[in-house]
Amino acid sequence: MAIKYELIKVCKQSGARLGKIHTPHGVIETPIFMPVGTQATVKAMTPEELKKIEAQIILSNTYHLYLRPGHKLVEKAGGLHKFMNWDKPILTDSGGFQVFSLGDLRKISEEGVEFRSHIDGSKHFLSPEKAIEIENSLGADIIMAFDECAPYPADRQYVKNSLERTTRWLKRCIDAHKYPERQALFGIIQGGMYKDLRHQSLNEILSFDLPGYAVGGLSVGEPKDLMYEVLEYTTPLMPKDKPRYLMGVGSPDCLIEGVIRGIDMFDCVHPTRIGRNGTAMTSIGRVVIKNAKYAEDFMPLDPNCDCYTCKSYSRAYIRHLFKAGEILASRLVTYHNLHFLLNLMKEIRQAIMEDRLLDYRREFFQKYGYTL
Numbered sequence: 001m002a003i004k005y006e007l008i009k010v011c012k013q014s015g016a017r018l019g020k021i022h023t024p025h026g027v028i029e030t031p032i033f034m035p036v037g038t039q040a041t042v043k044a045m046t047p048e049e050l051k052k053i054e055a056q057i058i059l060s061n062t063y064h065l066y067l068r069p070g071h072k073l074v075e076k077a078g079g080l081h082k083f084m085n086w087d088k089p090i091l092t093d094s095g096g097f098q099v100f101s102l103g104d105l106r107k108i109s110e111e112g113v114e115f116r117s118h119i120d121g122s123k124h125f126l127s128p129e130k131a132i133e134i135e136n137s138l139g140a141d142i143i144m145a146f147d148e149c150a151p152y153p154a155d156r157q158y159v160k161n162s163l164e165r166t167t168r169w170l171k172r173c174i175d176a177h178k179y180p181e182r183q184a185l186f187g188i189i190q191g192g193m194y195k196d197l198r199h200q201s202l203n204e205i206l207s208f209d210l211p212g213y214a215v216g217g218l219s220v221g222e223p224k225d226l227m228y229e230v231l232e233y234t235t236p237l238m239p240k241d242k243p244r245y246l247m248g249v250g251s252p253d254c255l256i257e258g259v260i261r262g263i264d265m266f267d268c269v270h271p272t273r274i275g276r277n278g279t280a281m282t283s284i285g286r287v288v289i290k291n292a293k294y295a296e297d298f299m300p301l302d303p304n305c306d307c308y309t310c311k312s313y314s315r316a317y318i319r320h321l322f323k324a325g326e327i328l329a330s331r332l333v334t335y336h337n338l339h340f341l342l343n344l345m346k347e348i349r350q351a352i353m354e355d356r357l358l359d360y361r362r363e364f365f366q367k368y369g370y371t372l
């Protein structure tokens, strides 16, 4: 088996689980937040810094690495782990979502999707077979099936046709996968916001015995309550002995609510993206550091944080770096934001262990300023 999921404990207060995913590049403690490293780097961070903040697995992207530098080049370099000097687990998405959301989509057919590169406008074609060929070359420990993430909102018939094609594409991914013993292929459940279609997709995707499954088609602009509702009627029907990955979700409230609804794995560009724009996620809510009110504020970014950024620099200094356009600005806030989310997941794991996750949620929301 490419990976082995070890269920350690089910929370008494909710659907939350504590687990471990054993992979060829090491163990992942779940629930886990996975930093996004789209172009073979978690932007502005070195692998050494990622290890310092205890990142256990990072994500990279088939669509981007196929376009640049090319999956064959990465394969020649010895695969993604060697190329980017990251010896812990890696997960790659299949590229379908990125084509729909980034590339200039030309058309979707049963065969696959034709698109123009967002880099130079050149014409390309991604199919289940092509996506798996790329992911096999990159060599990630967990690889996502080539799926179609329906837009939101989308009408029933579109969502039904799309989920049924995603099922047919999954079969083609499985047949094309060259290294199932060392790269775990996850199936992705679609079905939009329709309960009966979610159950249809779930039954079809789960009929393929795979090492793990993702809930796709969410975090696409729908209200958070609708996302939570879909999870409430989806995760209980997923196998208990396999990891569950909610794609594209990562704000603090969604992480906690997702864990409570039985999700084990999360990813989001959020902490790194807003970090580069100078927004810090702190234990007392968001701090937009370029705001003039921080010009002479000599407190740390987050007074309750023990990360390198918060132990070493003041808000005034970090604000100065942003105003001066210094590269260090992005690095320091990205470092803090990733530490903040990784630490949040560590506290969530601790709360599950002690059967007090719902109490933790209330405390966190009060401090962070969310309404329950």
Ligand SMILES: Cc1ccc(CCc2c3nc[nH]c3cc3c(=O)[nH]c(N)nc23)cc1
Binding pocket: 036, 037, 038, 059, 060, 061, 092, 093, 094, 095, 096, 097, 144, 145, 147, 148, 149, 150, 188, 215, 216, 217, 218, 219, 220, 247, 248, 249, 267
């Ligand atoms: C590097 C990397 C970036 C982003 C992702 C997740 C990207 C992502 C979604 N993001 C928000 N909602 C999402 C839904 C889907 C989905 O339904 N299918 C797939 N394959 N990816 C999704 C994975 C890896």
